[in-house]
Amino acid sequence: MSLREPVSMDECVYFTNRSVGKGKIRAWVFRENCPKCGKGLMGKPKDPKTGRAKIRTEEYECPECKYNVSQQEYEDTLAMNIQYTCPKCSYVGEIAVPFKRKKVQRIDEETGKKETVEAVRILCEKCNEKIDVTKKMK
DSSP states (O other), rough: OOOOOOSSSSGGGEEEEEEEEEEEEEEEEHHHHHHTTSSBBBOOOOOOTTTBBOOOOOOOOOOOOEEEEEEHHHHOOOEEEEEEOOTTTOOOEEEEEEOEEEEEEEEEETOOOEEEEEEEEEETTOOOOEEEEEOOOO
């Protein structure tokens, strides 16, 4: 199975490229066509003054027909494509999973305490190691 890679960031709702321990993760989520008109790619609404996307808005909009859908409802229909190198067994694989973040407990490396983060969890195809694609925290 070969995943299609994005040519530009304009095609993506989400993209990340990071290292996890000894392994690496590259993940992206493609934008989908409008469910109403089928012509435009859904995206964040544009600010009329600057012409840039409104980053903090909680909805997605079709640029063609102006159809709006909530962020949660739209993102639940998307699929996340992931290329990874397992930090445990160094297996290189790729997988497509639903783009649904779940609350996951992990141990913070700095403090040593347990913390709850939002992440998409996948399993290594070879050794079944849990690999988390976490939401970036500020």
